[in-house]
Amino acid sequence: MFRTGLLESVLNKVLLPFPAKQSVSAQSPYSPLQNPKVTGSSEKRCLYEVLGVNCDCTGEEISSAYRKLALQRHPDKLVRSGVPESESTAAFQELVNAYEILSDARERAWYDSHRSQILFSNSGPTNSSNSDSVPDLFSFFSNSAYSGYSDKGKGFYKVYGDLFEKIYQNDLNFAREFGTDLPKEAPPMGNLQSPYAQVTAFYKYWSGYSTVMDFCWEDEYDVMEGPNRKSRREMEEENKKLRKKARRKYNKTVRGLAEFVKKRDKRMIHVQMKRNKEMEKKKEEERKRRKELERAKKYVEQTEYCAKAEELEDEGIEEELYCVVCSKKFKSEKQWENHEQSKKHKEKVAALREAFDDEYAGLVADTDTTTDLSADDGVDELAEHREGREPEDDETT
Numbered sequence: 001m002f003r004t005g006l007l008e009s010v011l012n013k014v015l016l017p018f019p020a021k022q023s024v025s026a027q028s029p030y031s032p033l034q035n036p037k038v039t040g041s042s043e044k045r046c047l048y049e050v051l052g053v054n055c056d057c058t059g060e061e062i063s064s065a066y067r068k069l070a071l072q073r074h075p076d077k078l079v080r081s082g083v084p085e086s087e088s089t090a091a092f093q094e095l096v097n098a099y100e101i102l103s104d105a106r107e108r109a110w111y112d113s114h115r116s117q118i119l120f121s122n123s124g125p126t127n128s129s130n131s132d133s134v135p136d137l138f139s140f141f142s143n144s145a146y147s148g149y150s151d152k153g154k155g156f157y158k159v160y161g162d163l164f165e166k167i168y169q170n171d172l173n174f175a176r177e178f179g180t181d182l183p184k185e186a187p188p189m190g191n192l193q194s195p196y197a198q199v200t201a202f203y204k205y206w207s208g209y210s211t212v213m214d215f216c217w218e219d220e221y222d223v224m225e226g227p228n229r230k231s232r233r234e235m236e237e238e239n240k241k242l243r244k245k246a247r248r249k250y251n252k253t254v255r256g257l258a259e260f261v262k263k264r265d266k267r268m269i270h271v272q273m274k275r276n277k278e279m280e281k282k283k284e285e286e287r288k289r290r291k292e293l294e295r296a297k298k299y300v301e302q303t304e305y306c307a308k309a310e311e312l313e314d315e316g317i318e319e320e321l322y323c324v325v326c327s328k329k330f331k332s333e334k335q336w337e338n339h340e341q342s343k344k345h346k347e348k349v350a351a352l353r354e355a356f357d358d359e360y361a362g363l364v365a366d367t368d369t370t371t372d373l374s375a376d377d378g379v380d381e382l383a384e385h386r387e388g389r390e391p392e393d394d395e396t397t
Contacts, residue, residue, distance in 0.1 A: 047098040047111065055112070059103065066099040097143040107263075110256055114138060134213075135166055137253050141260055149266055151191040160261050161189035164206060167254060174213045183212050192266060199267050206258035215246040325349050 048055050051065045071077075073095055078088035101107045111118070118138040139145065140163060151157040168186040175182045187201040219239040226232030262268050321330040323339060325348045330336045339345055 045094070046115065047102055050094055050098040051102065059105075062099065062102050066095070066103075069095055093143065100143075107260070111141070114141075114253075118142070134250065135163070135170070137163075137257055140257060143264070149192060156264070156266075157189055157191045164189060164202075164258075167209075171212050178214075180212055180214075194267065196267075196271065199265075199271070203258060203262050203265075203268070207255055207262075209254045209258065210251055211247060211254070213247065213250075215243045215250070218242045218246040325352055 048057070051062060051069065053061055053065050057065075070092075073088075073092050075085065075088040075092050078091065079085050083091075101111055118141055140160070146156045146159045147154045149156045151161065164186065165188075168183065171183040174180070184205070186205050187198060189202055190198050220242055221235035221239055223232050223236050223239070226235050321333070321336045322328070323330070323336075323345065326339070326345055328339065330339060
């Protein structure tokens with residue numbers, strides 16, 4: 001079976017020609033006719049065109065263009081200039097949507113790689129053999145795909161709930177028709193009143209989505225028409241590559257759509273805000289706990305330091321406030337002063353001083369006697385030397 005979607009594939013690879021880059025201030029004033037949504041046209045506008053920037057612009061240029069255009073296209077300003085309120089609101093929403101996608105690096109990269117599919121979705125011939133199995137998902141990568149957050153009409157939860165249900169039913173029908181394993185049941189999307197467990201289960205399922213379809217309609221060659229066995233094997237291998245590539249691309253697109261929807265789901269936004277508050281509260285509690293620990297640590301260190309200082313001070317007092325005369329220790333200066341004035345201490349000090357004086361006098365007397373004897377011996381020896389005689393030894397032989 002030859003691939004019948006060749007024309008669609010070619011159309012999807014056609015890139016829009018972008019005009020020369022011009023500054024936001026140089027653009028013509030806004031007119032409702034520039035908004036295809038207002039005029040009723042089904043043509044989609046490129047997000048870079050909405051912001052008036054080139055496709056290779058920087059993040060700073062995107063932010064700068066958005067700020068300038070937000071002032072020019074603010075609904076209040078357009079209403080005062082005579083533009084109907086519905087048209088001014090739609091124009092501003094288009095601008096906000098373009099900025100939200102292009103200011104996010106991840107979403108911008110995805111948009112750049114699928115820009116042609118998004119802009120040409122529902123605008124060219126479709127492959128009748130697979131249109132029922134693979135829905136057009138690229139047209140849902142836009143805030144214009146829904147209006148409000150109800151689960152009725154064109155509300156957010158109605159539009160995307162039905163879309164994901166259709167994706168699941170396609171997998172289920174394929175599995176039943178070809179006898180493959182049935183896909184795991186998908187949780188419903190619910191609405192604003194759905195419990196948190198259901199919401200997390202829904203996004204967990206679609207964030208890890210993997211289709212059971214084998215994309216056999218992507219085959220480029222009819223294997224049975226191969227002239228020989230080798231050719232048929234090569235044709236079969238080529239078909240397998242095409243199936244695998246298409247299946248991988250489809251899975252990636254569905255997961256990307258789930259991420260796109262999750263980021264705009266008010267329930268998840270509320271949960272994230274609540275989670276951020278809880279994290280901030282935990283951080284604040286952690287900061288307080290650390291502060292208390294530091295304060296307690298400083299208190300313990302200070303207490304230990306004071307105890308050590310008192311211990312050292314006590315040791316110093318024991319060495320300094322000690323009476324050698326009376327062989328007594330004192331705990332305070334007051335006790336020491338009182339002891340010094342006591343009669344008993346004074347008597348012992350006087351007795352010790354008297355003993356020191358007597359001992360000193362005795363030492364002086366002994367020293368004087370020894371000095372006198374040495375002097376007399378020296379005089380006699382000198383006299384004998386002058387008379388020419390040898391000094392007599394104390395011992396004679």
